[in-house]
Amino acid sequence: MSGGLGGPGMRRIKTVVTKIGSGKTPNGGGRSYQDDGVMFLRSQNVHFAGLRLDDVAFIGEDVHREMRASCVLSGDVLLNITGASLGRVARVPDNFGEANVNQHVCIIRPGAGVDCRFLAYALSSSNVQEQIAALQMGGNRDGLNFEQVGNLAIPLPSETSKQERIADFLDAELASVDALVGAKMRQIALLHERREAIVASRVSELCNDHGxxxxxxxxxxxxxxxxxxxxxxxxxxxxxxxxxxxxxxxxxxxxxxxxxxxxxxxxxxxxxxxxxxxxxxxxxxxxxxxxxxxxxxxxxxxxxxxxxxxxxxxxxxxxxxxxxxxxxxxxxxxxxxxxxxxxxxxxxxxxxxxxxxxxxxCVPPDRRGAIAAEIAVTSTSHVSAARKIENSLALLHERRRALITAAVTGRLDLPAAWEAVA
CATH class of the missing domain: 3.90.220.20 (DNA methylase specificity domains)
Structure with a gap:
């Protein structure tokens, strides 16, 4: 199977899905958000490794009903279509419950014969991400419209069973990569927390000593x-x-x-x-x-x-x-x-x-320079350590995308890959 646009096995998204659409920001904007209710998914919740719900917003049942055209279903694939996170993709997992989206997130609902996991992986592949990047070249910087989303070409085996085997392989292979990414992100968070605690303690001490x-x-x-x-x-x-x-x-x-x-x-x-x-x-x-x-x-x-x-x-x-x-x-x-x-x-x-x-x-003039340098050394050491971890994260993200691209385009010998995993 060729991975190139228009090659064998490539299909336009609009020909294999039943829905391409997004929601809107509810009337009143952030004032309409609640402490609980129906999850309202925004672009910051959509990540390649899955949905992140630590800062998810909620809307009321009445707002959700008014926005029923953008209700999210298990098995939907979500694509960010605006902003710095444009192109990020996540699949809505099974038994997810009720949810809705705003205008920055596009719902792509797979049709018959299309495995939702495979569709999400295909959209994450270099082939499709390069198409998205190309659409943003020149003056077209506002994001993707639904027509452009529908015209994205994805590699798609005709047999659903083959899509499922590829998705099963990627689920298993990427689980360890995603776990390592999560561990490294926690390391970065801990470094930032430690730096913040050190600086906060020093600032409080300076205020106590000098007002x-x-x-x-x-x-x-x-x-x-x-x-x-x-x-x-x-x-x-x-x-x-x-x-x-x-x-x-x-x-x-x-x-x-x-x-x-x-x-x-x-x-x-x-x-x-x-x-x-x-x-x-x-x-x-x-x-x-x-x-x-x-x-x-x-x-x-x-x-x-x-x-x-x-x-x-x-x-x-x-x-x-x-x-x-x-x-x-x-x-x-x-x-x-x-x-x-x-x-x-x-x-x-x-x-x-x-x-x-x-x-x-109110630090005395003769101590300001030394204290500034002291805090800078603390910050620099923590930032340097975090950057090293971020560099390793970038390599993991590259490996993730390369593996996905090779699998969904057929360049990876799947049986041999399964033997390697075993």
Whole structure:
């Protein structure tokens, strides 16, 4: 069986399924979510290794009935069709119960003669993921529409029994890979928790020893930036670019998280980013991503501040790294959580005047540099360890996709593979 588009055994999805569609955000957005009820699946719940429900939202039975056209059934395959997670796929397991989806998740319901597990694996294969990536090239950056989903070509053996054998093999083979991925993700989480505990303890100790002052007492000012219409592409070093929120929202500055400023648009030089600038996220759909601080390191790129970021100009003698570490600590995050405005499902924002109320330990001038370096060493060691694990995770994800692709396209000799497993 060929894995190429249009090759033998390739079928358009629309010819082998009974449903391609998605839901919507309920009226009222996040205000309509409840503590329990019918599960409302969003793109963050859809992952290649399966559905993750640790932060699943719930809607009421009345809303679910109003959205009955997007009810989810066991055996459905869910595909993320917008955003950074575009292309992620998960199968709805047996006996899943009632659920619904929003507009960012597409329901693909397999027809007769199509094994739902095989369909999910086929959509996860390099063949289909490359088709999805190709559809996003150029100006088509908004995601996939239902017609494009229906025209995706998947490798599909005509015999259902062969689909089932391939799915059985992948279920067994990937179980150990997914277990290892889960273990490594827990290692990363533990590293972050340990770092947070160390920094939180140090910040609390500094506050106890030296007292604290509101951030506005040690700044020269705060400003938000500018967000003109930009090209959704990486800028060359000689071109200007406007930062995305994701340049800061991880707590580590990423100079490549930007949008290219069109060549016919003049940059507003008031918002040029300089190395050492203290930046904070001003708004996001997730409360955890608002009020996150990072110190700019432009790597020589020509970057501009966006209107969903703040720049805090500190008084001389205050290291931006020290203040960023304090803002990222657990005591400060708890304070920030009380200052946020907006609800889940909407853009949650932090006002500039509220940023000024964040408490900073009043460290004596002669100790600020040393304490900033001390916290930086702690953070760097934990980040370095986490990155090593993330690199091994990337290799596991590559192995997972390669195995899936080889199996669903017939390039893997399945009987021999089963012998190797045995």
């Amino acid at each position: 604290s002052v509101p951030l506005r007492r040690i700044w020269l000012g705060i400003e938000q930036g500018w967000s003109p219409q930009c090209d959704d592409a990486e800028a060359d070093r000689d071109n200007w670019a406007v930062l995305r929120t994701s340049a800061v929202s991880s707590g580590r500055f990423d100079p490549l998280a930007h949008k290219r400023l069109p060549v016919d648009v003049q940059p507003d030089l008031r918002y040029v980013i300089n190395d050492g600038d203290l930046l904070l996220t001003r708004g996001s759909g997730s409360a955890a991503m608002v009020g996150v601080a990072a110190v700019a390191d432009t790597d020589g790129r020509r970057l501009l501040l966006s209107d969903l970021l703040y720049r805090v100009r500190l008084q001389p003698g205050w290291p931006s790294g020290l203040v960023a570490s304090v803002i990222g600590s657990r005591p400060a995050r708890e304070q920030i959580s009380l200052l946020l405005r907006g609800q889940s499902g909407q853009t949650i924002k932090l006002r500039g005047q509220d940023v000024g109320e964040i408490l900073i330990p």
